[in-house]
Amino acid sequence: MPGAKHSVGKTTVIADVGYRGTGPVIPHRRERGQVELSAWQEAHNASHRKLRAGVEHTFARMKTWKILRDCRLKGAGVHHAMLDIARLHNLTLTG
Structure with a gap:
């Protein structure tokens, strides 16, 4: 990794x-x-x-919002959470 x-x-x-x-x-x-x-x-x-x-x-x-609370114990959980947050951010920017 x-x-x-x-x-x-x-x-x-x-x-x-x-x-x-x-x-x-x-x-x-x-x-x-x-x-x-x-x-x-x-x-x-x-x-x-x-x-x-x-x-x-x-x-x-x-x-x-429990996005990061438990995912640190689940392998690539933080990675996937950050990707989802980036997607939500991009959606917010584009309207």
């Missing part, structure tokens, strides 16, 4: 600071001795927070 890096290909991936040094775009953090972040770093962190909040809310809704 291919890993996460293979699955995302060249897509930009955002993550929280727990993934520091693994490749995804993460929020800027102050370095040791640094008093505050620059204005562009603060602006980047603000946009990052807004985007991640939407993603996290989506995951929460999927759990509420």
